[in-house]
Amino acid sequence: MTETTRTLKVDFKKCIKAGECYYNHPDLFKATESYYPTIVVSHPSTATEIREAREAAEVCPSGAITFEE
Numbered sequence: 001m002t003e004t005t006r007t008l009k010v011d012f013k014k015c016i017k018a019g020e021c022y023y024n025h026p027d028l029f030k031a032t033e034s035y036y037p038t039i040v041v042s043h044p045s046t047a048t049e050i051r052e053a054r055e056a057a058e059v060c061p062s063g064a065i066t067f068e069e
Helices: 020-024 047-059
Strands: 007-010 029-031 037-039 065-068
Touching: 007 037, 007 047, 020 029, 020 047, 047 065
Parallel strands: none
Antiparallel strands: 007 065, 029 037
């Protein structure tokens, strides 16, 4: 599997701006001025990035974050 096949995404129609992603995983997400998340690393490749992407998808309260492997 190559790093480009792993994709981290945010569905902004589902996002409730809870901030779990950028508070808990600041290496992967940043907050915009309107508190929506911006993805900093869209194709996680290191073991840490992959673990954090999985965690972010699991704890997102609205289910807006997905991590495709």
